[in-house]
Amino acid sequence: MATDCSRVRVVLPVWCGFLVLMALSRCSGGAEAAARHDYGDALAKSILFFEGQRSGRLPAGQRATWRGDSAVSDGAAAGADVDLEGGYYDAGDNVKFGFPMAFTTTMLAWGVVEFGDSMPADERGHAADAVRWATEYLLKAIAHPGVIFIQVGDPSKDHACWERPEDMDTARTVYNISAERPGSDVAGETAAALAAASMVFRDGDPEYADRLLAGARKAFQFADTHRGAYSDDPELRAGGCPFYCDFDGFQDELLWGAAWLRRASGDDAFLHYIQNNGKTLGAEDSSNEFGWDNKHAGLNVLVSKEFIQGEVQSLESYKEYADSFICTLIPESSSQHITYTPGGLIYKPGGSNMQHVTSISFLLLTYAKYLSNSSHTVNCGGISVGPSTLQLQAKKQVDYLLGDNPMNMSYMVGYGDRYPERIHHRGSSLPSIKNHPQKIACNEGTPYYNSSSPNPNPLVGAVVGGPGEDDAYEDDRANFRESEPTTYINAPLVGVLAYFVANPDTGHVKH
Secondary structure, X not given: OOOOOOOOOOOOOOOOOOOEOOHHHHOOOOOOOXXXXXXXXXXXXXXXXXXXXXXXXXXXXXXXXXXXXXXXXXXXXXXXXXXXXXXXXXXXXXXXXXXXXHHHHHHXXXXXXXXXXXXXXXXXXXXXXXXXXXXXXXXXXXXXXXXXXXXXXXHHHHHOOOOOHHHOOOOOOEEEEEOOOOOHHHHXXXXXXXXXXXXXXXXXXXXXXXXXXXXXXXXXXXXXXXXXXXXXXXXHHHHHOOXXXXXXXXXXXXXXXXXXXXXXXXXHHHHHHHHHHOOOOOOOOOOOOOOOXXXXXXXXXXXXXXXXXXXOHHHHHHHHHHHHHHHOOOOOOOOOOOEEOOOOOEEOOOOOOHXXXXXXXXXXXXXXXXXXXXXXXXXXXXXXXXXXXXXXXXXXXXXXXXXXXXXXXXXEOOOOOOOOXXXXXXXXXXXXXXXXXXXXXXXXXXXXXXXXXXXXXXXXXXXXXXOOOOOOOEOOOOOHHHHOEOHHHHHHHHHHHHHHHHOOOOOOOOO
């Protein structure tokens, strides 16, 4: 179950003996004693994480070997001809939510597009495999005329059980959008995901890239023709809310989808769409966040590339919007600032905080890349900020995540000497089906949930929601806001880590 503030759940009996890491470690100056990080190791593990989240029949090359096949009949509830096997479980539960899955796909692909050249060849291949596992599912989701399938699994029933995906016996209810029940948000994000992914495969598998781009056009046409938010429909709201409601409207996803189709295809029709619809679809809306629901900051960075590097003057306002967002992250600027913890981590209250850290860090590095190839800077009122400042800001965030923090621990499972061991994740916390082939029924999983023992199957590469606003972290699986990983935390981080693999000394002062 993802830990965003939009998500509410049925909580199982809580083990009350919280394992609070000692205050002494919070005061030992981890940030000051920073060591050089192995960004290559972190990158490899951040990609490996996605194999632990796979749904469906697993491939021969599956590296997260504690997992088994699951949900192989997904889609059957919607008809014998509906195949929705595959895709990713979004977090620590066994539901496939299309809205965050599509965003995860977009961000994985964007990371490969911008920073794939910085990845070792093997990791570039694994990252492409992670993208393809998602796009294969998204193509199935748009395969039937007149509908797009947006979710598999009844979240209320799923969340009432603590069971392995391999044992799953709760209802695999299928939800879809249509002309009568529009969902421009999910359809627009699906268009963005398929378009961005087409760029990942353009050189190595052009036929597949063409298929993805055609799917992106189809999804976008659906989103634009049948306008509306999916969570406004009572039936879809009952399934998707309060877990992944569309709080910020569908308009940003229309612009986001068009922007990615423009980037992937070069088609002027999508440039004209952005130019003609920007104001009516809220391009001027400001935001100091970027994630599965709110795309404005990412949209502004993405579209500004054509002004910064292509000198498309009609898009100048998008650079102004992007600058405005970036300035909220720069302490020296006069803008109203985003909040940081005492230890220096970006912090937004309410849910899984690390998603904000990774997505914002990605935008910092991507915008810095666009600026580096131009004469432009960021205009923050009385000060001008260059690419190196943005890169350093991102490095501080990723280094905190990897261990340079008051707790002296990594928030990525399997990275470093000390990391979360009791993450809020069903498959990780229950015995592997490989070691315990007997079924563990719904309520039989509760003792494992309540246990104080470390999870038996480390979900290597998983990044948890992270510490609270005081930099303190409880390694307790019941504290889902802090201890649950999600795909959309890791997805932006892949590109961020790829950048630092090639640029490990960013911000380092030579003596």
